[in-house]
Amino acid sequence: ELKVEQNPLFLSMQEGKNYTIYCNYSTTSDRLYWYRQDPGKSLESLFVLLSNGAVKQEGRLMASLDTKARLSTLHITAAVHDLSATYFCAVDISKRADKLIFGTGTRLQVFP
């Protein structure tokens, strides 16, 4: 059974600090997605990583994928309060983006 694990599950960090969220998965896949979810809201797509070594950056967030290690990371640079949300990674096991297996989620709280 495919498992997608994220750590940490909860992250409380001060504004201006850097941190990394890790996403490990247990099967071969070269497609991985990162989503953001605000409380009571739906999922917002952040990054689409489609190959080994893929790196995407948007603002203070940068995501990477190492398919050999079955590991993706979401790096936060100089955190700001607006980044407070829950972040999910999701592995695409069908390669058609029609069946995603989600990680446990990382709840990020950024305080002044």
Add this chain to the structure above:
Amino acid sequence: KAGVTQTPRYLIKTRGQQVTLSCSPISGHRSVSWYQQTPGQGLQFLFEYFSETQRNKGNFPGRFSGRQFSNSRSEMNVSTLELGDSALYLCASSLAFTSGHNEQFFGPGTRLTVL
């Protein structure tokens, strides 16, 4: 382009009843997937439809079913509701290509409460 829409947004039912949720995908998207989100189990894949056929199915009991219409709109049905079915049900659509940039776009969700 309009996004994925779901109706209703909120629903309250009692145990034993059944419920039908609706999802309209982004125009041109033929794949519709359904997910259940609960605090305890997280986000879990229910099933996926493409061209009116169920192509993928998650590990949910037969009380959970769905269908897709010729215009790609999809419905999911839950019969004999249980308290544990209380959840946010998310619908997502995609082009379902096997190569190139492809991703799922999620709707706002339907919040189901079973009393």
